[in-house]
Amino acid sequence: MSRHPVTFEPSGATAWVDTGQTVLAAGRAAGVLIEATCGGRGVCGMCGVKVLEGTLAPPDRDELAGLTRAPAGVRLACRARVVGPVRVRPLIAARSVQVSSGPRVTGSRLVAGVDLGTTNVSAAVVELAGGREVGRATVPNRQASFGADVMTRISVALEGEANALTAAARESVAEALFLASGSAVGDIEQAVVAGNSAMAAMLAGVDSSSLATAPYVAPETPDTVDPGWAALRSSATLRVLGPIASFVGGDVLAGLIALDVASHRDPVLLVDVGTNAEIALWAHGRLTVASAAAGPAFEGVRGLTGSELVNSIAELRVRGTLGADGLLDTASPDVFTGEDGVRMVRLGDGDDAPILSQLDVRSVQLAKAAVRVAMESVLRTAGVDAARLARVWVAGAFGGALDPEAIVGIGMIPRAVRDVLEMPGNTSLAGAVSVALSGPARSTELLLADVRHVDLPNDPAFTRRLMDSLRLEAEDRRP
Ligand code: FES
Structure with missing residues (x-):
């Protein structure tokens, strides 16, 4: 089998791969990060590359289906196969360091x-x-x-x-x-x-x-x-750091260590936001944890980080451009209908102002509902009223940049905890540093001595509660 060089611009990194390997595999071999959101299934289009020189094997049916709206010369790195020397440039630049x-x-x-x-x-x-x-x-x-x-x-x-x-x-x-x-x-x-x-x-x-x-x-x-x-x-x-239970990982444990949670006498709660929302409640000397899939909203969309997306949704609600049911209001001058008949809203003036679609709004609704339901399930299981919480930390790589008013305004977090809400940033990193400096503290043993895990994915009421929590409003405005 012959081998061929695949060169990636702008770095010029090159990998030699066998005939029939995908461009995505060549990218991995060359140390070039090509985003492959769908895992190489040919459906997300995020792995697009522009062919600058050379040729690739003709696209198969799956790739053609994924390329319907792509400009000429663009191929899907996860499907396009190498047949000779080729030079390509990923369409989406790797995120910065x-x-x-x-x-x-x-x-x-x-x-x-x-x-x-x-x-x-x-x-x-x-x-x-x-x-x-x-x-x-x-x-x-x-x-x-x-x-x-x-x-x-x-x-x-x-x-x-x-x-x-x-x-x-x-x-x-x-x-x-x-x-x-x-x-x-x-x-x-x-x-x-x-x-x-x-x-x-x-x-x-x-x-x-x-x-x-x-x-x-x-x-x-x-x-x-x-x-x-x-x-x-x-x-x-x-x-x-090992996991606490199921999808509640060592990152949450590190967060609890960083926040010195075990020293609190009153109930306190940590929410780690991400594609998976993880909740940990410390109350009466016992840890209660849960996790729920929150979808991709906290990862952000074109031109907006996850926190900017959530903050923008809250802003649209305040302006009345967006209803509590999550529908963009076509009477608003910023709202227009896209090619697919999907409602869109332009955030600001100028050609490069970010544009959100109705689907982006839906993804935030799902994410915020997942956080809210997981939080309420943990509180219910432990028999703790939200109003009794002495602290609520919303953490995670994205959590730190969220606006407290925004997350209360769209109903992600109950208004009852607004005054005790803090955004401590990346507590997972802070906790990992703390363990590296002083070793696992006695507080870690205390935290892990008696953990109760709320199994949300297997709770028959979970989906109904999720649907009930989709409205974009603080609970005190609900009818
Ligand atoms: S990785 Fe999703 S289309 Fe290639």
Whole structure:
């Protein structure tokens, strides 16, 4: 079988692959992140590449169906097969890398925390003595070329790509640690990784298939993994915070540690927003947790982050452009009907103003309803009234940028907790750093001593409650 070079612009990265390999596979081999939201099923169109030079095998029927509206010369990287040398440019540029650094005492001992998120991986490197941060970096999770969300990636793993997903997670963590440490990754003595249940399993190279079907049991994840792949020194320790239950992962545990939840006498609640909403209530010395699929809204849409999307929806409600039922009002001058007969709204003036569709609004409705139902289920199970909560933290990589008024205004969070609502940002990363600095505290044992998991996906009332919570309004305005 002959091999051919596939070159990706603008970086010029090249991989040699066998005839018949997909451009997406070549991208993975070349270290080029091509977003493959649907996991390579040919339906999302996110993996489009422009062919700049050379030819690919003619598109098959599935690819043609996915290309109906694509400009000439564009192919789907997940379907297009290599038959000779070719040069391409992904249509969607890979998300950017963010790095910041501070001073470091020469020769100081370093430890690191890592938040292994589904979309992004963040690392913070701190001095062991005193905990001063010497650097921080956020990079895209390279698993994005296997699918946008956890469930797609688990099914891709089941189809034989489990090792590739583990490699992608490890490359992302290694890159974040390398950048956050200012290339001094060999000086890190301990790194602690917090991630959702599937991410932790994949990083550790553990079978994640038990999360694919009911009863969605979290796989056992080893406490430590070999640090070699992260270029850490051989004496370094690389810890992975294990899941609490099912989809409530080590990222939530890290958040609870960062917020010192176990020291609270009154009931407190942590909401971690993402494609999976995770809720943890600490009340009467006991942890009650639940998770619910929130869909892609918190990932954002064209030109808007997830938090900007939610904040925009709340703003449209205030202006009256959007009804509580989630329908865009065609009487509004900003609302128009798109090619497919779908209502759209332009957010602002100018040609590059973001445009939201009725479907985007629906995705926010589903996401906010999932959060609300999960939160209410946890409170009901523990017998705690929302008005008695002493603190409600809305955290997560996206949570920190949400506007408290917006999430109360659209009914994601009850108005009764508005005065105790805080947005502490990425508590998963903060918790991972805290464990790296001082080891698992006694509070961790307390938190995990008696955990009650509310099994929402198997609750027959869940779907009805979800439908009842779709209205975009604070509960005190409901009829
Ligand atoms: S069309 Fe979705 S990844 Fe290619």
